[in-house]
Amino acid sequence: MSIQKPLQALTKRATPAQSLQHRPRIWQPQRCLATVSNGNFVPPVTQDNTSSKGPTAMVFMNMGGPATTDEVGGFLSRLFADADLIPLGPLQNYLGPLISRRRTPKIKKQYANIGGGSPIRKWSEYQASEMCKILDKTNPETAPHKPYVAFRYANPLTEDMYAQLLEDGFGKGRGGRAVAFTQYPQYSCSTTGSSLNELWKLRQRLESPSRNNSLDAAQAEGSIKWSVIDRWPTHPGLVEAFAENINATLQTYPEEIRDSVVILYSAHSLPMSVVNRGDPYPAEVAATVWAVQQRLGFRNPYRLCWQSQVGPSAWLGAQTSDTVNNFVKKGQKDLLLVPIAFTSDHIETLFEIDQEVIHEANELGADGRTRRAESLNGSPTFISALASLAGAHLRNNEVCSRQMGLRCPGCKSERCLEQKRFFMGQGEQANNAVTL
Structure with a gap:
């Protein structure tokens, strides 16, 4: 299957969904070169004569998972x-x-x-690498595009990724552009926000002259220029990739009951303390669900539920396990679970859904009729979507979405505010940035 064809077709019929995207802030980047003490320009990494604005580091940010x-x-x-x-x-x-x-x-x-460890690193590295291959062809002016993965809680940690960037020739007087590309399509302060806080902290420690007295003027001037892809809940390619996997699983049901299968979109839950603070995640997950259902033609009834609650405090519900059990007990056994907030398999899909939720449903009498749609993993449509999103970000000199500058209405974190001010302030329109 051509990886361009689904997106070309979808672009023609997804204009309403595209209109839901947050308008980006624009960045007019300077030449990514820095002057060293002898007055010569030093290109970062491996810039070649076909790229006028490259090279570009493409950094996939995610929670991560233990590989062993x-x-x-x-x-x-x-x-x-x-x-x-x-x-x-x-x-x-x-x-x-x-x-x-x-x-x-x-x-x-x-x-x-589930095999001794999470596959999320394998899939993240594969997705980033394949995306960069496409970008080298579609965006030669910012080539070469070098893939990196930065996990918040597992190897490779963000600090290790940043050290690798510096070792590869970005920053410290050599300039270079890097894109922090969140692999959480829907923004939450708990996920994307936490990853950006960590990235900002490391940047300040390693490349800010106010925090690092060992930097000379040239090194400070030639720091890495960051931009952020901070949310993409209704991107047409993401919607298409989900729709393809849902349709593929629906085909496994008999035709006469196929449109009666209840689709249960499952996303990682949040503590209600975070939700009540005004976190945008629930609304953005719901936007993804609506866009996918619209792409599917609303043929099937559906619900959005939430999984992975931890601890005794109140979390956003209804819980996925409770929802499935209640449906099965009422006689609705034909259920299709869709991990709508994950871009690859990990413990929440391979164990929690496959080995706990579906297993319990079968014990209640589901008889194998409760199933899960395949995760995005190596989907060519999904990888093409990543390249489309990143390519537009680079061509349009975007800094981040305008939405990113707003903290949650109930947020009191000064660290979050300073992080947003830094990333929002990377563009020429920094004085017009709204950071509250």
């Missing part, structure tokens, strides 16, 4: 230490390590049951 069971402890420690993701209040430094230690043996068994 030995990495589970460290992964959980970092996860429960992050108040952006799991707010535990003033006792975070005490409760976080305690919870992670208690959960490590159980979570190790879960990863052992």
Whole structure:
């Protein structure tokens, strides 16, 4: 299948969905070269004579997952230490390590049951690499495009990615452009926001002269120029990729009942304390669901539910497991689960949905009629969508979406505000940026 054809066709029929995209802020980048002490220009990495604005680092940001069971402890420690993701209040430094230690043996068994580790790194590296191959052809002016992966809680960690950027010739007097490309299509302060906070912290520590006294003037001037793809919940290519996988699974049901299958879109839940603060994630997930249903022609009844609640505090519901069980008990066994907020398989799909939710449904009498749509993983349509989104971002000199400058209405985090001011201020229209 041609990876261009689905997107070309979708572009013609998805104008309403495209109108839902957040208008980007525009960046007029300077030549990504820095003057060193002898007055000569030094190109970063491997700029060639076909690229006028390259090279470009394309950094995929995600939560990550332990690649082996030995990495589970460290992964959980970092996860429960992050108040952006799991707010535990003033006792975070005490409760976080305690919870992670208690959960490590159980979570190790879960990863052992899905093959000994999460495949998210494999898929992220594959998706980033394949996207960059396309970008080298479609966006030669910013080539070569070099893929990087930055995980928040697992290897490769954001700090390791940043060190690799510097080693590869970006920054420290050599300039270069990097795009922080969130792999959470729907923005949340707990996910994309946390990843950007970490990226900003490292940038300040490594490349800001106010924080790093060892930098000379040339190195400070030639720091990495960052832009951000911070959300893309209704991008036509994303919608098409989800629709393809849903249709493929619907085909496994008998034709006479196919339109009666209830589609259950499942997304990672959030603590209600985060939701009530005004986090945009629930609305953006709902926007993705609506766009996919529109693409499918609203043939099937559907619901949005939420999974992966942790701890005793209130989380956004209804929970996926409860929703499935209630449907099966009422006689609705034909259910199709769709992981709508994930761009590849990991523990939430391979264990929580496949081995817990669906297994329990079968024990209640679903008889194999409750199924899951394949995750996006290596979908050519999805990878083409990533390239389309990133290519437009580069061609249009975008900094980030205009929406990114607004904190949650109830947010009081100064770190979040400073992070937004930094990324919003990377463009020529920095004085017009709204950061509140």
